[in-house]
Amino acid sequence: MPRILTDAYRDSRFFIPYTEDKSEGVTIKPLTESTMFKLRDEAAKEGGADDNMSMSIFNRKMLQTCITDWAGFYDAAGKELPCTPEVIKELCECDPEFASGLLLRIRAVARIGILEEQKN
Structure with a gap:
């Protein structure tokens, strides 16, 4: 049975693990529809008539808005x-495939995430 994000948890923090032992992952606050509408409008204004640019800006703004912390994120040199x-x-900009995958995980936070207070 799927877990669904409800109003009671809209202001909660969730941890999305990248490893089984939960030592690596991201902590996020869920994105509500109203927040996404606001970010989409901001991205459209910033991107102008370029739809591809607006979509990239929108994706970045969503990640910047909902990610509150992470653990285990390293550059190519280690x-x-x-998390800034x-x-x-x-x-x-540099790893759009990873960013897209992260967005998919965030959108499914109620199904794959762990409430921050239940993480440990």
Whole structure:
């Protein structure tokens, strides 16, 4: 039976694990429809008439808005990456496939995420 995100959990924090032992993953706050509409409008204004640019900006804004922390994210040389809006922007620009996969996980947070207070 699928777990569905409800209003009671819209302000909760969820951990989406990338490893079985939960040592690596992202902590996010869910994206509500109203938040996504607001971000889509901002992206359209910023991207202008270029639909592809607006969609890229929208995806970046969604990640920057909902990701509150992460653990186990490293660059190609093995240096740990801090969870900042600038690093998220760089992730979107340089590794769009990973960013797209992360967005899919975030959209399914109620089904694959763990409430932050239940993580440990």
